[in-house]
Amino acid sequence: MSSSSKSLKIGIVGFGTFGQFLANTMIKQGHTLTATSRTDYSQLCDQMGIHFFRDITAFLDADMDVILLCTSISSLSEVVGSMPLACLKRPTLFVDVLSVKEHPKNLLLKVLPEESDILCTHPMFGPVSGKNGWQNLTFMFDKVRIKDEVTCSKFLQIFASEGCKMVEMSCEEHDKAAAKSQFITHTIGRTLAEMDIKSTPIDTKGFQTLVELVNSF
Ligand SMILES: O=C(O)C(=O)C[C@]1(C(=O)O)C=C[C@@H](O)C=C1
Numbered sequence: 001m002s003s004s005s006k007s008l009k010i011g012i013v014g015f016g017t018f019g020q021f022l023a024n025t026m027i028k029q030g031h032t033l034t035a036t037s038r039t040d041y042s043q044l045c046d047q048m049g050i051h052f053f054r055d056i057t058a059f060l061d062a063d064m065d066v067i068l069l070c071t072s073i074s075s076l077s078e079v080v081g082s083m084p085l086a087c088l089k090r091p092t093l094f095v096d097v098l099s100v101k102e103h104p105k106n107l108l109l110k111v112l113p114e115e116s117d118i119l120c121t122h123p124m125f126g127p128v129s130g131k132n133g134w135q136n137l138t139f140m141f142d143k144v145r146i147k148d149e150v151t152c153s154k155f156l157q158i159f160a161s162e163g164c165k166m167v168e169m170s171c172e173e174h175d176k177a178a179a180k181s182q183f184i185t186h187t188i189g190r191t192l193a194e195m196d197i198k199s200t201p202i203d204t205k206g207f208q209t210l211v212e213l214v215n216s217f
Pocket residue numbers: 098099122123124125126127128129130216
């Protein structure tokens with residue numbers, strides 16, 4: 001990577017809905033993307049101009065600036081545990097985007113090589129709230145272990161340049177706050193979805209707010 005260029009080589013691990021969502025903006029910004037996933041996304045990646053690797057060793061061989069972990073919370077440890085990290089050619093920045101933060105922080109500190117940098121993040125938005133751009137949406141990050149500040153700040157710039165509200169906070173603080181906010185939002189949202197609530201001709205403002213909440217899941 002040339003330090004004067006803003007463009008990063010980013011490898012995405014886990015190319016589900018959230019990985020694809022982030023990839024679209026990264027491509028728009030001119031970054032070079034590769035991806036790997038348990039599901040075969042080679043056709044979709046072809047359409048998006050992303051090199052898809054079925055084989056994780058070949059993926060790690062591709063020599064990236066950033067490895068972006070977009071797996072589910074429950075599979076992170078198995079996925080990272082199965083990566084042949086000795087294949088990494090140089091110190092690499094690992095970034096996760098899981099909606100809990102102490103778990104990936106502790107796991108990555110435990111299993112990644114000492115020379116790898118770690119940035120734990122949580123975009124507080126997704127394909128629904130971010131469908132018309134990321135302006136004013138919150139991006140939480142914790143520089144857990146950063147030696148290469150240049151690469152880290154280029155990565156953060158992806159979100160800052162889209163107009164995100166950048167919030168630096170420890171993983172521990174994040175989990176305390178999210179346990180209050182995200183838990184209640186998902187619980188109520190999913191309960192209302194089960195109840196199949198729909199707009200009526202006589203909606204109150206309060207009821208419309210509930211219908212909007214359900215539609216955001
Ligand atoms: O806005 C969306 O589309 C979302 O799905 C947002 C949502 C959520 O599940 O609430 C998705 C993932 C992020 O971890 C945070 C928020």
